[in-house]
Amino acid sequence: MLQIKDLHASVEDKSILKGINLEVKPGEVHAIMGPNGSGKSTLASVIAGKEEYEVEKGEILLDGEDLEDLAAEERAHKGIFLSFQYPVEIPGVSVTNFMKTAINETRKAKGLEDMPAKDMLKMIREKSELLEIDRKFLSRSLNEGFSGGEKKRNEIFQMAMLEPKLAILDETDSGLDIDALRIVANGVNKLKSKDNAVVVITHYQRLLDYIVPDFVHVLYNGRIVKSGGKELAHELEEKGYDWIKEEVNS
């Protein structure tokens, strides 16, 4: 589904990703871990098509199609979803209206009619129940005054609404208490199928107890320096990242 080949990317002439190779197949869950500043969030932003990042070399393919010339919204239409580490507050636009616009713009891009209001409401009801979101919450301005946990739950609610092919969860566990973490993880697990894939970016192993990865990759200094199964996450939790750094640097 997703193939990343020798990806080099920079922002403001500062080189951050220095040759990433990654393949994610349908039905898989991948975890990308690594110390601060290793390039995890950059990788997420580059896949999602943030314009500030320049791809200098290499390619990102989604189902064999090169994403290079596609704008962020076109990548979203193709099924890429990024759950933001810091969701942006947009005063004056309610969660519901935002989702209606997002869904109908995506449908429009696929040549479909707007979703009938009745279906939209039904979907909103189902998905908000899945994330244990209060209905009143949906008429509030997007992310405005939301707690850290509410923002992250809202991200996964949007993911549930948009039903992406590839979901990238960027530090979705940060700022979550244990109950919210359970709700979010439960939501993600229910949305998983053999046809979609999830990439979990995290600093800690905590979330991976709930969303169990098939593969764990360690990103350090712009490269994936180690890959393994879920046991690698436990090892990192126990030993920290220093031994990886030493291994790489020696």
Added chain:
Amino acid sequence: MDLKEKLVSSFLAFENTIDVDSPVHDIRTEAIKTFETTGFPSKKDEAWKYTSLKSILKEDYSVFPKQQNALDYKEIQKYFIHDIDTYKIIFIDGKYSSHLSHVTHDGIDVCLMSSALNKPKYRPVIENYFNKIAPKESLTSLNTAFSNEGAYIHIPKNKLVEKPIQIIHFSTGNEAALMLQPRNLIVVDENSHVQIIERHQSLTENPVFTNSVTEIYGNKRAIVDYYKIQNDNKNASLIDNTYVDQKEQSHCLVHTFSFGGKITRNNLNFYQNGERIDSTMKGITIIGDKQHVDHNTLVHHIEPNCESHQDYKGIFSDNAIGVFNGKVVVNKEAQKTNAFQANNNILLSDKATINTKPQLEIFADDVKCSHGCTIGQLDDSALFYMKQRGIPEKEARALLMFAFSNNVLDSVKIPELKQRITKLIANKLGVNIGFDL
């Protein structure tokens, strides 16, 4: 002959067409003298520092409407709020169009200034209110000198006028260049409530210069909701002089939506003559090309325990120029005044300009007065967030701009009008927003 000379010399001819025994005759004569002395304002005047009328004044305008022109309702329906029942006072090239209007004398007077000025039964109201708050300023005096036609609205006490009143001035382009000087008088007596929508619309690209004066009197506990839609074409300029006099416990709100025109200047002045008055001024300005919109506001807090709220949003693209000059005066006696003023702007291009200047003159010592102005760009991280959810660039930008102006739109109390303005904004931004914010 320049426009000033032309106007001054036309005054004699104008006098021949009207009743010189009218009580306003002396007021007109006085006013033309004032204009003759002051002339048009120039950039040397502090209040006109950022707005030059030069490019407007150079045209050779016809200063009197010559003939009755007709318009087919179907062709201009889109300029009306037509999905609800309203009173309508419609002018074509400065002349009243009875065909398009819907006026009334049934318990309230929604009719014409020309009849109010000429018929004896209106004389008490005219004598009490006409030109009583309009200052002896040059453009207002010019309008007063030629005042003859416009809307006359008198709501006696204890009337809740359910139907909004639309005042629309069309210009047809039958004249190569046309100057219009409508004069409106709105008197709302005790406990009454009225909603008014005003619009100026030029139907061709021939130059039009409108110098309009509106006096609004909100008596005790009256509620006046006034909406101005300014979405004219690129050769139409408007100087809107609106003066609001409020008595105790009255609420007056003026919303100004400025989306187009060549040069638009709004002189909006509130005078609070009583206690526990609420004055609200809100505006959304969205312009591009070389358009110019100038909001010049004044709230004069004269008595204690009153409030004023000003909230103006501006979005400027291309070479557009915006001006906001908001003056708040609090008299020594006006203790416990709450005065708020905000002016927020977004510049979408490097060549767009906004000049914003709050001016507070506070002589009382127990007051709450705040003002704030901001100038910024659209938030890139918010744009990326929306695009990541599949919302294309143009729509994402539009949504952010809607969100930016939302609290002004939110206080529009006529749902059909709110919908219309939402649509006007969407058109202006080139998007189709599938919901009402």
